[in-house]
Amino acid sequence: MDQFHDIRPYNDSEVTGVLKDLVETPDFINTIIAFRFAKWPRFLHGPLSFLVKTALKRQIGSISNVHEFQMRVANYMERMIKTTTTNVEYRGIEKLDKNVGYLFLSNHRDIAMDPAFVNYGLYLAGLNTVRIAIGDNLLSRPFVSDIMRLNKSFIVKRSVNGIREMMAAFGQLSSYISESLMKEQSNIWIAQKEGRAKDGLDQTDPAIIKMFFMSQKKEKIPFAEAMGNLKIVPVSISYEYDPCAFDKAQELHQKSTTGNYEKSETEDIDSIKNGIVGQKGKVVVTFGDVIKDDFGTPESFVAEVDRQILTNYAIHSTNEAAFALQQGLPSTDSAFSSYLEACPEELKETVLAMYANPLKQQKKYLNTQHGSV
Known part of the structure; x- marks a missing residue:
């Protein structure tokens, strides 16, 4: 008995059957349409569904493992x-x-x-x-x-x-x-x-x-x-x-x-x-x-x-810029400043913390390792 059957990845022998079932799954096809053709009118979803299924069948035809x-x-x-x-x-x-x-x-x-x-x-x-x-x-x-x-x-x-x-x-x-x-x-x-x-x-x-x-x-x-x-x-x-x-x-x-x-x-x-x-x-x-x-x-x-x-953890210029802005200093990365302009005002502090925290964590750890406060 396969004790891991309900959690394990699919085996090679199961691939063909799973792929065939996927192509016939409306939820899967509709998700692809919503993803790839989001701006197309709904009345075209029927023809699109047929085209997507046809394209998928062609793509998966050679996949057997x-x-x-x-x-x-x-x-x-x-x-x-x-x-x-x-x-x-x-x-x-x-x-x-x-x-x-x-x-x-x-x-x-x-x-x-x-x-x-x-x-x-x-x-x-x-x-x-x-x-x-x-x-x-x-x-x-x-x-x-x-x-x-x-x-x-x-x-x-x-x-x-x-x-x-x-x-x-x-x-x-x-x-x-x-x-x-x-x-x-x-x-x-x-x-x-x-x-x-x-x-x-x-x-x-x-x-x-x-x-x-x-x-x-x-x-x-x-x-x-x-x-x-x-x-x-x-x-x-x-x-x-x-x-x-x-x-x-x-x-x-x-x-x-x-x-x-x-x-x-x-x-x-x-x-x-x-x-x-x-x-x-x-x-x-x-x-x-x-x-x-x-x-x-x-x-x-x-x-x-x-x-x-x-x-x-590899520190990027975005991490350094966010850290600088948190300290009230000028941004060290003009591209990051432009990126922040698209952020809703009420979320900016949260986004800055998100980008600054990896650098702050790293600094804190390295300082601790070297006996600093």
Whole structure:
């Protein structure tokens, strides 16, 4: 029996059937039309639906396994990078061994693009692409789940209720991650905490580390050894411009002023779309060092992950400009000043904090390390 059938990515043998079902899914077709033909009148949706389905059938006709699907995704990535970034830089990737399965524990800015940029770097370097952890909160529409699982995503059950159910879900997830890494030498990508760091503050959730340990704890493996077995590599992803910054700021502002924020039904899909098509400027992905079995507690392990993510974070001119403006100094980046002009006035302080916080975090950490106050 496949104990991971409800959370694992699709296998090669399932790809053809899933793709055929997708093309016949009205919600999927209508989403493409809304995305690609947003300004076209509604009375043309019928003919557009036929044309989209015909085009998709032609495109998927040659796809029979996960690798072929990901090669199609790579083509879209190349196009997206050319149109929405000024440069993408990978640091530290030369340290990785293609014969080892790594657990890439990453800071989190963008729902789809964070793992996509990691994946693309691995692909360019001739390494195996990652299995991507995604929360089931993103999968309210079945076609989204299908597309994600075709692209080697596995599901984190965040919506389960009750302690027993939650522990069972964590145990299944921990076992899946350990088996992927240690038995299959597959790479894994997972965010350092649940949800994006909308305020620009990157901090690892100790619960994630404890979840990693669960499956090996059952086998009486000490914590430090268990963590060493997982070959965990902290990853820092930084964007010169965040395409979803104003939307994130709106959410943070509303929470701070009203104490509440209600997501719209399409908000996660819109965030994915905006993250893909929005301008990002320069993107830097930095792979840290494999964490050895030197850390005997979750707390000490978290501290090491945070140390690497914060110190390896690539600071952009936008971070420096936001920091300067917070200090009441002139902006150090005229392009960032122009960017801020498009921001609603009530959100500007929140957006400035979002861009300044990575630099402030890094400065604070480095000062602490050097004994400064």
